[in-house]
Amino acid sequence: MKLLTLGTLFLSASAVNSFAVDSKIMPGAEVIPASDTHRLKNIGACHPKHHDRRTVTIRHSRHKNDDVSEDFLWGIKKANHGGRLLLKKHHTYVIGKKLDLTFLNDIEVQLDGELKFTDDIEYWQKNNFYYDFQKSITFWRWGGKDIKIFGNGLLNGNGQRWYNEFAGMEILDPDNTFYRPILFLTENATRVSVEGITQLNSPCWTNFFVQSKDVSFDDVFINAFSTNASAEPKNTDGFDSFNVDGLRVTNTRVDVGDDCFAPKPNTTNMFVQNLWCNNTHGVSMGSIGQYPGVMDIIEHAYIENVTLLNGQNGARLKAWAGQDVGYGRINNITYKNIHIKNTDHPVVLDQCYFDIEAAECAKRPSQVNVTNIVFENISGTSSGKNGKVVADLTCSPNAVCSNIHLEDINLTSPAGSPPVIVCDGIQGDIGVECQSSEDSQNKRAFDHPEGI
Ligand SMILES: *[C@@H]1O[C@H](CO)[C@@H](O)[C@H](O)[C@H]1NC(C)=O
Ligand SMILES: *[C@@H]1O[C@H](CO)[C@@H](O)[C@H](O)[C@H]1NC(C)=O
Ligand SMILES: *[C@@H]1O[C@H](CO)[C@@H](O)[C@H](O)[C@H]1NC(C)=O
Ligand SMILES: *[C@@H]1O[C@H](CO)[C@@H](O)[C@H](O)[C@H]1NC(C)=O
Ligand SMILES: *[C@@H]1O[C@H](CO)[C@@H](O)[C@H](O)[C@H]1NC(C)=O
Ligand SMILES: *[C@@H]1O[C@H](CO)[C@@H](O)[C@H](O)[C@H]1NC(C)=O
Numbered sequence: 001m002k003l004l005t006l007g008t009l010f011l012s013a014s015a016v017n018s019f020a021v022d023s024k025i026m027p028g029a030e031v032i033p034a035s036d037t038h039r040l041k042n043i044g045a046c047h048p049k050h051h052d053r054r055t056v057t058i059r060h061s062r063h064k065n066d067d068v069s070e071d072f073l074w075g076i077k078k079a080n081h082g083g084r085l086l087l088k089k090h091h092t093y094v095i096g097k098k099l100d101l102t103f104l105n106d107i108e109v110q111l112d113g114e115l116k117f118t119d120d121i122e123y124w125q126k127n128n129f130y131y132d133f134q135k136s137i138t139f140w141r142w143g144g145k146d147i148k149i150f151g152n153g154l155l156n157g158n159g160q161r162w163y164n165e166f167a168g169m170e171i172l173d174p175d176n177t178f179y180r181p182i183l184f185l186t187e188n189a190t191r192v193s194v195e196g197i198t199q200l201n202s203p204c205w206t207n208f209f210v211q212s213k214d215v216s217f218d219d220v221f222i223n224a225f226s227t228n229a230s231a232e233p234k235n236t237d238g239f240d241s242f243n244v245d246g247l248r249v250t251n252t253r254v255d256v257g258d259d260c261f262a263p264k265p266n267t268t269n270m271f272v273q274n275l276w277c278n279n280t281h282g283v284s285m286g287s288i289g290q291y292p293g294v295m296d297i298i299e300h301a302y303i304e305n306v307t308l309l310n311g312q313n314g315a316r317l318k319a320w321a322g323q324d325v326g327y328g329r330i331n332n333i334t335y336k337n338i339h340i341k342n343t344d345h346p347v348v349l350d351q352c353y354f355d356i357e358a359a360e361c362a363k364r365p366s367q368v369n370v371t372n373i374v375f376e377n378i379s380g381t382s383s384g385k386n387g388k389v390v391a392d393l394t395c396s397p398n399a400v401c402s403n404i405h406l407e408d409i410n411l412t413s414p415a416g417s418p419p420v421i422v423c424d425g426i427q428g429d430i431g432v433e434c435q436s437s438e439d440s441q442n443k444r445a446f447d448h449p450e451g452i
């Protein structure tokens with residue numbers, strides 16, 4: 001036992017990625033052939049939906065700083081090409097080194113236990129994978145093809161210390177250098193599925209897919225909370241994407257304090273069904289069109305049966321306007337059967353993002369076309385924070401914002417009735433009665449002379 005411990009200590013002094021996989025078995029690990037069904041059953045590797053496979057197990061952590069990242073990387077390599085890595089129920093596996101997992105080809109990871117990152121901020125801020133897009137970093141990256149992660153275990157970002165130390169800072173502040181890791185990231189990945197697990201307390205975005213194809217999440221619970229009232233989780237979005245074709249999210253719950261589902265530039269063919277979002281900034285297409293000279297596209301999304309509670313936004317589309325912005329299109333997006341409660345802005349189309357004045361938006365309209373959008377069967381209540389306005393559709397005058405259709409809208413506001421739908425700058429009829437923001441401002445001022 002003593003010798004094994006020494007060996008582990010010695011190994012962790014060298015970089016994880018240089019660890020050589022050989023035919024030897026890592027101390028505490030086991031490789032079980034698919035034919036040994038008895039043993040597989042014994043260790044909990046049988047799964048109702050996934051056939052038995054050659055299964056690899058690794059030692060688990062003995063305490064919160066017992067870093068098993070070398071064992072984990074070894075296990076991933078052993079399980080690659082047709083096998084499975086099993087992380088057992090009731091055990092915790094601590095990851096304290098960055099991991100490059102971009103060599104995968106046909107692998108399953110059965111996560112029944114807990115996979116937890118250290119909160120060694122000093123280490124992670126020096127050792128991570130960095131992306132220019134919104135200065136994102138991550139603990140690890142997953143790439144390759146045919147990657148399946150399933151089980152009823154926990155992927156734990158251990159974010160509390162990150163929340164405490166980031167308190168008071170802003171991600172969009174150009175001077176900010178306090179970067180926080182993303183919990184799960186794929187890059188150059190094709191056919192990734194994640195099923196059944198819980199993703200807890202990511203330091204920053206929970207999921208980010210980069211340059212990937214056919215990513216799906218089913219029956220996942222994403223949660224971020226703080227035990228420190230003066231340091232809430234920030235920017236812990238459920239789903240973000242960049243250059244992704246094919247993204248499915250079904251039967252999933254998200255309770256995070258920021259975006260629930262928010263595809264970013266160049267995301268196409270999305271399918272979202274039976275999604276529940278609590279305390280979020282909503283299901284948002286974009287923002288896109290932020291960077292000068294860059295074309296961004298968000299296209300072909302079908303979003304159905306979403307419940308949005310206690311949020312800032314419900315169903316939202318947003319594109320930048322003003323000086324030095326980009327161009328592109330948000331096209332062919334359907335929001336259907338959406339139930340919204342206690343939410344500040346239940347339905348939002350904002351083509352004058354980020355917060356620019358009407359005059360400026362008219363002078364420098366968005367160059368992101370917003371076309372072929374359907375909002376159908378949207379019900380519920382706003383929080384009343386935006387007065388009687390329950391839907392706010394603001395397009396840049398003279399920019400292309402067309403074929404926007406609303407149907408079966410039953411949204412009310414606790415601030416009074418009748419509820420108001422604002423529409424500015426949209427070409428053609430939108431299917432429901434609506435008024436310009438100026439009228440609704442006047443009306444609100446008249447109804448509530450003291451202001452809201
Ligand atoms: C809670 O967060 C605040 C703000 O960063 C910090 O000053 C304080 O130490 C934290 N409290 C605990 C118990 O960590
Ligand atoms: C992903 O693919 C691109 C283009 O082939 C390449 O430049 C990049 O290095 C790859 N990223 C990784 C993490 O392998
Ligand atoms: C809608 O989604 C909820 C989960 O948010 C689920 O319980 C319900 O069964 C779904 N409804 C339909 C018709 O599938
Ligand atoms: C949703 O969030 C509220 C806080 O805004 C919380 O009180 C409630 O328990 C959450 N609902 C569920 C089902 O977790
Ligand atoms: C999005 O795709 C377009 C065309 O395929 C490309 O020109 C553009 O650079 C991409 N945008 C980003 C942000 O990668
Ligand atoms: C619109 O998107 C849906 C997927 O949500 C797709 O099936 C359909 O073909 C798209 N329509 C057009 C005209 O591209």
Ligand SMILES: *[C@@H]1O[C@H](CO)[C@@H](O)[C@H](O)[C@H]1NC(C)=O
Pocket residue numbers: 295327328329369400
């Ligand atoms: C936006 O619409 C204009 C006018 O129809 C069109 O010329 C332009 O190509 C569209 N831009 C994109 C990125 O689709």
Ligand SMILES: *[C@@H]1O[C@H](CO)[C@@H](O)[C@H](O)[C@H]1NC(C)=O
Pocket residue numbers: 305336337338339377379
């Ligand atoms: C409208 O959406 C709600 C969910 O918000 C659903 O229960 C209801 O069946 C839908 N109505 C129709 C006509 O599809």
Ligand SMILES: *[C@@H]1O[C@H](CO)[C@@H](O)[C@H](O)[C@H]1NC(C)=O
Pocket residue numbers: 379380410
């Ligand atoms: C609108 O929703 C309320 C409950 O929020 C319901 O009582 C009412 O019947 C609905 N109206 C229509 C036309 O569906």
